Amino acid sequence: MxxxxxxxxxxxxxxxxxxxxxxxxxxxxxxxxxxxxxxxxxxxxxxxxxxxxxxxxxxxxxxxxxxxxxxxxxxxxxxxxxxxxxxxxxxxxxxxxxxxxxxxHRDDLLAASDRLQLRTAAGSNPEALAVLAAHGRTKRIRSTARAGLARLNPA
Known part of the structure; x- marks a missing residue:
């Protein structure tokens, strides 16, 4: 007890x-x-x-x-x-x-958990970042992916 x-x-x-x-x-x-x-x-x-x-x-x-x-x-x-x-x-x-x-596969990434999408969005694979920047499940995922793309492709 x-x-x-x-x-x-x-x-x-x-x-x-x-x-x-x-x-x-x-x-x-x-x-x-x-x-x-x-x-x-x-x-x-x-x-x-x-x-x-x-x-x-x-x-x-x-x-x-x-x-x-x-x-x-x-x-x-x-x-x-x-x-x-x-x-x-x-x-x-x-x-x-x-x-x-x-x-x-893009569809597998989009069907993945928020946890995995966010972890991937913090990475450096440009193809995955583009998918998540446009179609990530949450605003945080999309924003993180966009930031990753900007980091990879500075203006």
Whole structure:
């Protein structure tokens, strides 16, 4: 029981913190097993929050194509059936394609979350910036993309 006199941390908060530490320190060979164990936690909101932080951190650091494909495939299998996590992986793949100037589709970018559109609008891919400057979902996204275009093409 948590009261003002008892600063006891709720169990799910303690597990969340422990999961974050374990995920940050996990060896590559044990990553899928650990993510699966975290996702087996009865508190799915907490478990998926820990895993999405892990996915965001790992997706941002993986660059070589072969390593990305292997990692993303393994993560896709372990998060299967969890729409939020599946979408986050898909968006990281799209973001990676935009940043590395690999093939990507305009409609995918326009259907992406505000989070991904804003992250992309802060980037330097002129094609993506032009799409988002004209059709980004929010005023902030469009404005950020326009600023990016101006930065790339100073008058």
């Amino acid at each position: 948590h009261t003002e006199d008892s600063p006891e941390e709720p169990a799910e908060h303690a597990r969340f913190g422990r999961y974050l530490v374990e995920l940050e320190q996990v060896a590559d060979r044990d990553e899928v097993e650990l993510v699966g164990r975290v996702l087996a936690d009865p508190d799915q909101v907490m478990a998926q929050a820990a895993v999405v932080r892990h996915v965001d951190r790992r997706a941002a650091e993986l660059r070589p194509e072969a390593a990305w494909q292997e990692w993303a495939g393994a993560m896709a299998r372990v998060v299967d059936g969890r729409p939020f996590l599946v979408r986050r992986l898909e968006e990281w793949s799209l973001y990676r394609s935009v940043v590395l100037r690999l093939p990507w």
